[in-house]
Amino acid sequence: MKSQPAVLPVESRTPGEPVGDRGDFLPFAVPDIGEEEVSAVVRVLRSGWITTGPEVQAFEREFAEAMGVRHAVALNSCTAALHLALEAHGVRPGDEVLTSTLTFTATAEVVEYLGARTRFVDVEPRYLNLDPALVRRLIEQDYVLRDGIRRHRVSGGRLRAIVPVHFGGHPCDMTQLQAIAEEFGLAVIDDAAHALPAAIGGRVVGGMGCTTAFSFYATKTLTTAEGGMLTTDDAEIAARVRLMALHGISRDAWKRYAADGSWYYEVVEAGYKYNLTDIAAALGRVQLRRQGELRVRRAAIAERYSAAFAASGAAEPPAVAGGAEHAWHLYPIRLPLDRLTIDRARFIQELRDRLIGTSVHFIPLHRQPFYQQRYGYQSAEFPVAEQVYPRLVSLPIYSKMSDADVERVIAAVEEVGHRFRR
Ligand SMILES: Cc1ncc(COP(=O)(O)O)c(C=O)c1O
Numbered sequence: 001m002k003s004q005p006a007v008l009p010v011e012s013r014t015p016g017e018p019v020g021d022r023g024d025f026l027p028f029a030v031p032d033i034g035e036e037e038v039s040a041v042v043r044v045l046r047s048g049w050i051t052t053g054p055e056v057q058a059f060e061r062e063f064a065e066a067m068g069v070r071h072a073v074a075l076n077s078c079t080a081a082l083h084l085a086l087e088a089h090g091v092r093p094g095d096e097v098l099t100s101t102l103t104f105t106a107t108a109e110v111v112e113y114l115g116a117r118t119r120f121v122d123v124e125p126r127y128l129n130l131d132p133a134l135v136r137r138l139i140e141q142d143y144v145l146r147d148g149i150r151r152h153r154v155s156g157g158r159l160r161a162i163v164p165v166h167f168g169g170h171p172c173d174m175t176q177l178q179a180i181a182e183e184f185g186l187a188v189i190d191d192a193a194h195a196l197p198a199a200i201g202g203r204v205v206g207g208m209g210c211t212t213a214f215s216f217y218a219t220k221t222l223t224t225a226e227g228g229m230l231t232t233d234d235a236e237i238a239a240r241v242r243l244m245a246l247h248g249i250s251r252d253a254w255k256r257y258a259a260d261g262s263w264y265y266e267v268v269e270a271g272y273k274y275n276l277t278d279i280a281a282a283l284g285r286v287q288l289r290r291q292g293e294l295r296v297r298r299a300a301i302a303e304r305y306s307a308a309f310a311a312s313g314a315a316e317p318p319a320v321a322g323g324a325e326h327a328w329h330l331y332p333i334r335l336p337l338d339r340l341t342i343d344r345a346r347f348i349q350e351l352r353d354r355l356i357g358t359s360v361h362f363i364p365l366h367r368q369p370f371y372q373q374r375y376g377y378q379s380a381e382f383p384v385a386e387q388v389y390p391r392l393v394s395l396p397i398y399s400k401m402s403d404a405d406v407e408r409v410i411a412a413v414e415e416v417g418h419r420f421r422r
Pocket of ligand 1: 106
């Protein structure tokens, strides 16, 4: 059987569908691409240089400036950014990496690419981010100090890195996680696939002194269709990532083929092919300039949803920490299942019958067959994720939604809640 194209692994979006007018299907996510983006892409198509070149350089410069970080490296996905970040931070076969169980498989699969082992940790109950208290407890209980490095009591694997995920766009408690990492000599690579733009305590995600990976996938808050960015203040990390992103050759293609370039290059590593195109970068540069405007619209939608659900009790809105600037990539509600006669699957179907697309973020990774078979996780190790997972439903939240679309979603959630009240 031919499988579905793997372009939309988690989002129940129908590409090309219009945002719903009254009575039409309202997709879960739709990119906000304006005429300016179209013109930028056409300009690059006509320029004679379509792959990695001056647009990518400009995109990297502008992105670094926006994050207040020294280096930004454009890549063809967040998965590539996570992979190369771990590689550059020295994750090697037999090493171990801690991350949240409530994430997309990309966060963890890159650990496996490197022959290292993924250790999932439960989330804290409020924002569903990696729980710093559990991270500390796990390190203290499961890893013993030997020869100045942390080795797992049973596997003997050396603990190398922590990968926090800013779930839905709500920043993690990076102050605590960075303090733990410093204490135990670990790298922090934060998965900011959802967190653009986001900040906490005045610190911007992507400019917090760790290595950060962003996603520009079709449904993300900044999209280049497919794409990603790695940010870091560390020149050595940036240089290693650049090298490994383009075959491990000592000069990139743009420099080789430009008029003043040299034909000579050296292969110094068996690298990867993870570069971003100038077509994508041109789109990304316009989207980057619009980030403030797009976020304001998503925040207004979140505010309207939260006010409505708090008043009606139809769903538990996502919490926001004081001092946090939420990117609002996702709006995950928690269903009051104890007051409903239906489960989450039926709730989603009822919304679909009312022409509203939704999604679920995420099926915890410790439940997935690959990780189950490889590591034999027990549900009891993840009480928060296990408790919250059956209740999570992500509602549409994107700048192209009209006020009427937002009200339609609220009315549908409340109507289904009312109709199936226990
Ligand atoms: C938390 C998280 N990390 C990483 C990724 C991978 O991003 P990309 O598709 O750009 O590789 C995703 C994609 O949805 C994600 O949700």
